Amino acid sequence: MIAVLGLLVGVLLGLFLEPSVPLALQPYLPIAVVAALDATFGALRALLDGIFDDRVFVISFVSNVLVAALIVYLGDQLGVGSQLSTGVVVVLGIRIFSNVAAIRRKLLHA
Amino acid sequence: MSLSPPDPRPAPPHADASRELLARLTRPDDDDEYAAADRGGPSSRVGLATATAALAVLLTVAAVQTQAAQPQDERDREVLLERLAREKTEVAVLGARAESTAAEVEELRASTLEATETVQALQAQLDTQGATVGSAPVRGPGVRVVVDDSDDGAPEGTITDSDLQQLVNGLWKAGAEAITVNGQRLTTLSAIRTAGQAITVNYRSLTPPYTVAAIGDPETLPARLLETAAGQMFSDLSINFGVQFEVEAASELGLPAGSRLELDVATASTKGGDGA
Amino acid sequence: MLDQTALQRVARSVVARPSRGQAVVGVLLAVLGFAAAVQVSEVDSDDAYSGTRREDLVQLLQSLSVAQDRAAGRLADLEETRDALQLSTQQRQAALLESQERLDSLRLLSGQVAAVGPGVRITIDDPDGTVGAATLLNAVEELRDSGAEAIEVNDAARVVAQTWFGDGPDPADASLVVDSRTVSAPYVVEVIGDPATLAEATAFPGGLTDEAEALGGTVSVVTSDELRVESLAPARATSFAEPVT
Numbered sequence: 186m187i188a189v190l191g192l193l194v195g196v197l198l199g200l201f202l203e204p205s206v207p208l209a210l211q212p213y214l215p216i217a218v219v220a221a222l223d224a225t226f227g228a229l230r231a232l233l234d235g236i237f238d239d240r241v242f243v244i245s246f247v248s249n250v251l252v253a254a255l256i257v258y259l260g261d262q263l264g265v266g267s268q269l270s271t272g273v274v275v276v277l278g279i280r281i282f283s284n285v286a287a288i289r290r291k292l293l294h295a
Numbered sequence: 296m297s298l299s300p301p302d303p304r305p306a307p308p309h310a311d312a313s314r315e316l317l318a319r320l321t322r323p324d325d326d327d328e329y330a331a332a333d334r335g336g337p338s339s340r341v342g343l344a345t346a347t348a349a350l351a352v353l354l355t356v357a358a359v360q361t362q363a364a365q366p367q368d369e370r371d372r373e374v375l376l377e378r379l380a381r382e383k384t385e386v387a388v389l390g391a392r393a394e395s396t397a398a399e400v401e402e403l404r405a406s407t408l409e410a411t412e413t414v415q416a417l418q419a420q421l422d423t424q425g426a427t428v429g430s431a432p433v434r435g436p437g438v439r440v441v442v443d444d445s446d447d448g449a450p451e452g453t454i455t456d457s458d459l460q461q462l463v464n465g466l467w468k469a470g471a472e473a474i475t476v477n478g479q480r481l482t483t484l485s486a487i488r489t490a491g492q493a494i495t496v497n498y499r500s501l502t503p504p505y506t507v508a509a510i511g512d513p514e515t516l517p518a519r520l521l522e523t524a525a526g527q528m529f530s531d532l533s534i535n536f537g538v539q540f541e542v543e544a545a546s547e548l549g550l551p552a553g554s555r556l557e558l559d560v561a562t563a564s565t566k567g568g569d570g571a
Numbered sequence: 572m573l574d575q576t577a578l579q580r581v582a583r584s585v586v587a588r589p590s591r592g593q594a595v596v597g598v599l600l601a602v603l604g605f606a607a608a609v610q611v612s613e614v615d616s617d618d619a620y621s622g623t624r625r626e627d628l629v630q631l632l633q634s635l636s637v638a639q640d641r642a643a644g645r646l647a648d649l650e651e652t653r654d655a656l657q658l659s660t661q662q663r664q665a666a667l668l669e670s671q672e673r674l675d676s677l678r679l680l681s682g683q684v685a686a687v688g689p690g691v692r693i694t695i696d697d698p699d700g701t702v703g704a705a706t707l708l709n710a711v712e713e714l715r716d717s718g719a720e721a722i723e724v725n726d727a728a729r730v731v732a733q734t735w736f737g738d739g740p741d742p743a744d745a746s747l748v749v750d751s752r753t754v755s756a757p758y759v760v761e762v763i764g765d766p767a768t769l770a771e772a773t774a775f776p777g778g779l780t781d782e783a784e785a786l787g788g789t790v791s792v793v794t795s796d797e798l799r800v801e802s803l804a805p806a807r808a809t810s811f812a813e814p815v816t
Contacts (some may be wrong), residue, residue: 484720
């Protein structure tokens, strides 16, 4: 319950406050959001499997975001920022897909 | 129970490697952690805290550095964006100009095509008019009349400008279409006169014998000429005074263009052909 | 069809009492929601390049620069072609104008159009019917020699190169034939040219006036600043003469 409320509050705050993203962070924000989404879907799947642990969720959430951002940041320094950014988004996207598929299987079959 | 069940169908051997890669990529690694936590594995609070602290330090350093560079970065970016916008408008402007110029070129090409027809039509008219007026050289069959003073030099045997005028008049009446006298083409402005002792045509002095070439029907021209007053006059002169008078049909005569064709004071009137 | 166990778990978590775990999850999801909302607004804003990396911008600039060079080159080629075409069009129009003027004057010379200009009106009276074609022929040649540019007789017969003169059908009548057309005395010859020179052409000794008076006729000459020669010569087909192009 709190989880859903938290999500809603976050979205509303984001929409109403309309903060301007600092220039340096602009390329990393979408990466961070997708990485966080990946961790969230993983948590959702774990919940449906009955093995959800909040500690694991926190670690996976934070580490996903940081690692993804770190990889892309490294890429920027090396001059392959766009490519690595694309690669990271692709991999995260595939994982989100497979988590959602697993969730669907869990909901519709035994 | 949290891992995806193994694929029951046997996989083709060469697909194994790529399948494994895809499987590794798509398998969420959270799975292992959740499974481990569920089995009651140890959770290291200290490790977690240290890792978080280290990350926090790293992040803070990176943030500070980026913050310091921000004004310059912003300026750079603004410059880039400005140039980008400018280039875009320039390309758009060039494109628009190219389009309108291409349209102009098309129009010009089309009008050139039209004009070529007009030029040809005009040229055809010029040629047609030129034949009658005398501005264009012409060729065709006709008759050649040669007249010369009598051998004895007597005044009655000397050909005058009136005689030539009559001869030319007779040829026109007999159906000549174009006439030259000793190579001088007769136009509307041509005059046969005398200057001193010589006969002049187009202000050019001529000396006998006088060859009058006329293009027309070679079969009827000679006979009709002889029927005219001029023809009869010359026949008389020839018989009585020894004036030479030869008329022979010619199959191919080439007559040059006339030299007197300029109008000084006359201009075309816009009113029609009724008497004023 | 829906798995009861899974749904139960979800339902249980939703109605569960707030615990520390739940709070943490709530916070993280709030952060996620916040970040997602901000990112969506960023993308939605007017700046089309909001998330683009500097290196991508530079590359974009380079490719735009290449495109601009190409566009400039194409424009230059097109303008060159257009200028060349304009020049040739102007030249051709000038040539056309010249040809048209030439045609107009040729048509005037051939008697296909009426003419106007200064000149003289010569009236030849022939009470005895003694003025013949030879006199008129002579007169025409003298007038041409003096710059006659257009001549007509009795407002009816236009005199051009091919015009021939003959004596009238009936010797008793004072008439002449011009190009198969009979004209009767008095013969009014209108001539366009320089009035003084033309008048002199009739007056000099042995000229038209002398000749006509010797035959018993009279000649009067009137100069004019504007004379209209409006009769047209019959159209002549050239069946045997072919222009040499």
